[in-house]
Amino acid sequence: PAAWPTSDPPRPGSTEVAEVETVTTIAEVRARTDAARAAGRTVGAVLTMGYLHEGHASLIAAARAECDLVVTTVFVNPLQFGPAEDLAAYPRDLERDVALSAEAGADVVFAPSVEEMYPRPVLTTVSVAEVTERFEGASRPTHFAGVATVVAKLLSIVGPCRAYFGEKDWQQVCVVRRVVADLSLPVEVVACPTLREPDGLARSSRNVYLEAEERAAAPVLLRALVTGRDRVLAGERDPRAVEAAMAAVVATEPLVELDYAAAVRADDLADLAVLAGDVRLLVAARVGRPRLLDNLGVTVPPA
16 A cells, blocks of 8 residues: 555755764763753654664654654664574674664764673563563563663663654564553653555565565565454454454465464553454564564454
C-alpha cells in the first residue's frame, strides 16, 4: 500500500547538514543535556549500537522535528551478546555514524567506551519478566536483560527526554516502555513507524544478506501481516485463526521458513483468548541466511 513509510523524513526548515559534537564521557553528555533543560529546551534521544542506517536516520529526524537538542548514542553493548554471539565481529564505523547523525539532525553523538560505561564488572542488571520470555527472548534468553540494563543506564545519563525507538523491533519497544514505567524514569518513549521498501519489506541491515530469489520472497512477511489484519477487521476474534491465516500465507513461499506468527496484546505481548483492544501481529522467519522480523498493529473495532 502507498501508505507505508518508505523514506526518511526531512529535517524541518533546513537543507544544510548541521555540525554535530561527539563526546565520549558520561560527564560531557550530562553537561550538554542538563544545560539544555536549564535553558528551557527539550531533549530527544536515539539509542543505537552504531553502524547506523536509514532506519536510525528516521528516528533522529523524528527527534529533530520535536525536540530542541537531539542526542544519538552509539555504544556496542556487550551485555546483550550471548555466549555464542561474536561481540568482536559486530560492525563498527563511528566516523560514518557521526556523519549520518549530523545529516539526520543530531546535535550530539555520545560514543562512550566499554570502560566508560562499565568501569567495573556489572553487578546490577535490569530484567523484565514475562514480556521478554517469548518470541525473540526465547531464542536469545540473555538478550533483553542486556538491552534493559543499557537502556536504563543510558536514559539515566541523558536524563528527562523523549526517547525514539522503531516499531520494527516491537518486543524491544514493549521492554523499554516497561522499564521506563516500572523504574519511574522521566522519559517519554516514542515508537516510530517501520520504514519499508516500495514492495513492503521492512528495512533492515540484515536485508543485504538476502540472495536475489530470497529478496523477492521476503515481502511475504508483510503480506501475511496484512492478511491477519484484514481477518481481524473483517470480524475474526479467534487469535489462533488469525495466526493460522498468517502462517498459511508465509507457507506459499518455499524459501521462507516461519519461526512464529502471533496475534497478541500490543502493550505486553500477552496471549488473548479473544482478540480485543490494541493487538499486535508478529512474524519472524528465516529467509536464507538472515532471520527477519516484522509486525503490524491493529485495533479491534468495538462490537
